Amino acid sequence: MELFNTLTRRKETFQPRERGKVRIYVCGPTTYNYIHLGNARPLVFFDTVRRYFIYRGYDVRYIQNFTDVDDKIINRALEEGADPLELAGRYINEYFKDADALNVLRADRHPKVSEHMPEIIALIEALVQNGSAYVVEGSVYFEVRKFAGYGKISGRTLDDMRAGARVDVDPCKRDPMDFALWKAAKPGEPAWDSPWGKGRPGWHIECSAMALKYLGPDFDIHGGGFDLIFPHHENENAQSEAATGKPFVRYWLHNGFITVKEEKMSKSLGNFFLVREILARFPPELVRFFLLSTHYRSPLDFDDQKLSAAGRGLERIKTSIRLLSEVLAKEADGRVPGVAGDLNFRIDGIKSSFEKAMDDDLNTALAIGVIFELTREVNTAVKRVGAAVAPQDAEIFRKAMDLFINFNEVMGIFKTDSGGKKMLFDSTGGGEGSDTVAKLVDLIVEVRGEARKKKDWATADRLRDGLRELGIIIEDTPQGARRKKP
RNA sequence: GGCGACAUAGCCAAGUGGUAAGGCAGAGGACUGCAAAUCCUUUAUUCCCCGGUUCGAAUCCGGGUGUCGCCUCCA
Structure with a gap:
């Protein structure tokens, strides 16, 4: 099997860490909202990847996290006057409704940030101890200049990025590109105890901690959308490899965007369609079919x-x-x-x-x-x-x-x-509803058959048209009438 | 400004050196009482433009144009 590896920008022959086994980690949603179609693409695609490996006889271990501790969740909770973790939990439930509708299999594990603080803290401690990270006033930062491979996922150097990036003015950082592993608590925010005081994890560290916990270093496939390449996966890779001294991931796979009128579907542009909105108008099997009808690395325009x-x-x-x-x-x-x-x-x-x-x-x-x-x-x-x-x-x-x-x-x-x-199928049969309705439809179809035998085409056509208006399609075959819903 | 991706028929879309898959829509035909469904035939001398390499390029190289993305939260 050939996979396009973002790391090398080439198709490579897939060779798993362990023969006959595949270990996959996919970045799951930050649960502060319902998912939109753009979020659904990686879900459906990587679910298909997983299914294909199973079809090929591999032993597959598939992990997809929930980020349930995050700025956006906290802000949303503040707006609603809700508890952040309760709000995140609510959207996790809603996530499963959408994912189930799209026939996305449950991951072997769906780890949550809030349930992995010990692992996260241990990983940060390791980074502080080996000099990859530094502590400033209760926060911990990863020092990108200390990691030689920084930039290898996104294919750019630190100096490339410095040139035009809007520089974070955070004076605590030794380099503008350094990123937070642990954020000191601000009043009113959810916080956990740590060696550096109360606080919460930065954005990237949770995936490192959970992937390493459930899959170990050098696992096979890490997936997500193109927009996660930088900074999320770059940072995730840097901190993981800096902590373990081992390669983190063998194959990085990234899916292209869903677009609307050729522009990326995103929350900030406001051009997104929630999965449940689309499912109210189209059958879920069609949505999944549509998502798979274009190669995963190409953009897919939706309307x-x-x-x-x-x-x-x-x-x-x-x-x-x-x-x-x-x-x-x-x-x-x-x-x-x-x-x-x-x-x-x-x-x-x-x-x-x-x-x-x-x-x-x-x-x-x-x-x-x-x-x-x-x-x-x-x-x-x-x-x-x-x-x-x-x-x-x-x-x-x-x-x-x-x-x-x-x-x-x-x-x-x-x-x-x-x-x-x-x-x-969502639309087999015809004559759904109560038993009585089904029998009535049977009766109409039977009467229509008798009309046809007598070449009473006007009656036959009227019954066929009438049923069609009720959403029941009649097709005549040599063996009799076939019924289906459109 | 830096980095990257893409450009194939009316539409969607595969195809990375050997002479343009597939789907939708359209046209013609078969079947049918008429339909529907299904099947058959047909629809790109040509793959954004200009050069180059090659016996041969949609596919490789150089230049150009256009679109999109990442560099900041984003799948």
């Missing part, structure tokens, strides 16, 4: 029209899976096999194309193209099926269904039943 266009493509995939289920229900002895021969011939090639795409730096866009290839092959074979399917053909169709299921295990687009063997 309703693009999402809708993607939706029509996704519908083709769903239709194909539906058709396959129908075919599999028609298995019968005594039929002469042969309708699925071509499909059988293609399946292995499609599977390896998919894996090849994912092996090449997690190219989900290409992989989705391969899924469309499977869709076309399946549909072509399904077209030849009559009233029944021979067991030999059914076997081939089952293989195709298994392939859809495999692909979905990786992409995570459709929710599945508890056994993971059946994909649940």
